[in-house]
Amino acid sequence: MTVRLLLADDHRLLREGLRRSMSDAGFDVVGEACDGVEAIQLAGELSPDVILMDVTMPNCDGVEACRQVIDSGVGSRVVMLTMHADQEVLADAIRAGAAGYLTKDCSTREIAEAVRMAAEGDTVLSPQLARSMLDEVRKLDSHAEVDPSQERVVSKREEEVLQLIADGCSTPEVAAQLYISQKTVKNHLASIYQKLDARDRTQAVLQAVRMGIVSLS
Amino acid sequence: MTVRLLLADDHRLLREGLRRSMSDAGFDVVGEACDGVEAIQLAGELSPDVILMDVTMPNCDGVEACRQVIDSGVGSRVVMLTMHADQEVLADAIRAGAAGYLTKDCSTREIAEAVRMAAEGDTVLSPQLARSMLDEVRKLDSHAEVDPSQERVVSKREEEVLQLIADGCSTPEVAAQLYISQKTVKNHLASIYQKLDARDRTQAVLQAVRMGIVSLS
DNA sequence: CACCAATTGGGCCTTCCGACCTATTCAGGA
DNA sequence: TCCTGAATAGGTCGGAAGGCCCAATTGGTG
Incomplete structure (x- = not known):
């Protein structure tokens, strides 16, 4: 059973690289979106198993797109990709229902594994984000209300x-x-x-x- | 005669994608650097024909690394890659001696062509940057002396x-x-x-x- | 309950800041 | 040669900024 994958990133270079890597890794890349709105639309049309979604995109950012895809009930798992390991965005992404959060420093192998695990229902994250991710998940589990993004330096x-x-x-x-x-x-x-x-x-x-x-x- | 290529980008995902694409396009990827300092060092050791260099990198940004590589006299041609089409950075890159300036919105085919042209001594640029690039080049041609980064907004x-x-x-x-x-x-x-x-x-x-x-x- | 952090507000004081005015010197371009 | 722009420096003035005191309320946490 091949995993059907949708790519969403505004940078064509990265999309093409991902398409090749993910195809070679045995995934079926069913579509590519270059902004958030297109990602939401294609998610609805194609019902991919997993969406690899960049955080920063035009029209509708990745986190919001993730939220809408999850809320739409198509059942796609969303793995977020980001340039920088931002705690705030990570927290937002988790709250939006992302199944994974990876920085672009990851290798293609790591990305492929993350996609595979996401498809199987697991939640994956960049190693360097592991701890904060776990903290976030713990907080979500223990008290499911929204917390104003932990560890704030200033109020x-x-x-x-x-x-x-x-x-x-x-x-x-x-x-x-x-x-x-x-x-x-x-x-x-x-x-x-x-x-x-x-x-x-x-x-x-x-x-x-x-x-x-x-x-x- | 294959073109010997050095990749410099702090994002491993992009580097791996580029390595595959450029290898498939017939280039000999002789090395990868993940920051500016490493790029300068590897340029000296490997003397690549072309360096594909990201603008934003840790330790030493791409423009400065480009400048040092050019000044070192290894003879490598530097093609800058950037996330955003920034006029200021473009101007700096050209002044630093870059042989090309491409946004990551380009396709792998375009990048490959740019590398090939750079290797042959041509200067390449993203279409959307063509005009300003030409203006900049004209300025460099018209008065070829070193000007302390002209068009300075403040003194x-x-x-x-x-x-x-x-x-x-x-x-x-x-x-x-x-x-x-x-x-x-x-x-x-x-x-x-x-x-x-x-x-x-x-x-x-x-x-x-x-x-x-x-x-x- | 007692404590702490956050948020709110007061007064007083000194210094800093920015606006507006002027002026000199010097280098470079029309 | 004249003029512009850069760099230098002065004055005045009102408002902004920051330091240092203080206190009340609220909402959690131990």
Whole structure:
């Protein structure tokens, strides 16, 4: 029984490489999608056993596409592929129902094994993500409610403040945006400076960018 | 006469895909590097005809690695691979002496052709980058002297100020570092704000990071 | 229950920052 | 040669930023 596989990645080079590797590994590559919307559509039309889905794609990102495919009930197992080992995205992907989460640092052999295991109902992950993955799964098992992405360095509110500053807001503007006083914003910032080992907002935002806490534009 | 090819990309999946594709296309893949430093080292040891080099790599980015390979005089032609069609990076790559600049949206066939053409001394580029590439080449042809990375948005001095700020310096510290008065630093900053459409140092540094003017640690 | 972290807010103070004004020197292009 | 741009430096001024004190509430955790 060959595994029917759908590839979803916006980079043709990677798709072609995967198609060859996966075909050689004995999988039946039934289709390729170059964005999230196409992936969802093809998943519905082709009902593949497994979908190898890139996280970053145009139109609809991989995690959202994964969610929609799982929710649509076609029964496809989704293995996420990502460029970077991002804890946040991993957590999102697991919550979306992904059956695997691999970085593109993996070998084709590892990918092939992951696809095979996903097809058999197992959940697979990159070795370097094993621990956090297990933590996430444990949390899902123990208390099935959504947890605000564990191990946060700064609090939720502080993260909001940081993002607004990164978006170009001044202290008064952040206060207005969040409906709190300027003093509270300053307090949050002072707390952030301690946690991120920064001494001003510039360093705090840069550190947050390095740590992936905030996104730049 | 087969073309001897070196692959440099930090993503093993992509490297393996490329190795297969390029081998099948008749190239002799003599080595693989997973970061910039390794790429430079292997280029020296193996003297490949062509190096397929990713732009974003650990240790030493592809553009810098390209520059060093070209400067080392091993005679290898460097074809850059990139995730995104970035004008700035393209310009840097061309200045660094790259023989080609392709996005990973290209097909393996296109990559193979690009490698072949690069080996023959031609310069190749992604279709969507053709125009800007030609403009860049024209500039290089018209005045062939070394210009300190022309089209600079901010001046050399302003760039130094920006980098120091990004490194965590305050205005007095920047002034001390550059042996100028605080007032001059402020003047530079005011000029930077205009040029980068920023209203404070935080925004200026973030914009500079986006534009690749400064590096974050 | 007691404690802790998060979130909210206050006051006071010093320093920094950015806007706006001017000015000199010097190198390079029209 | 004149003019522009870069780099240098000064002043003033209002607002922003950051340090350092403080306190109230809320929601968990031990």
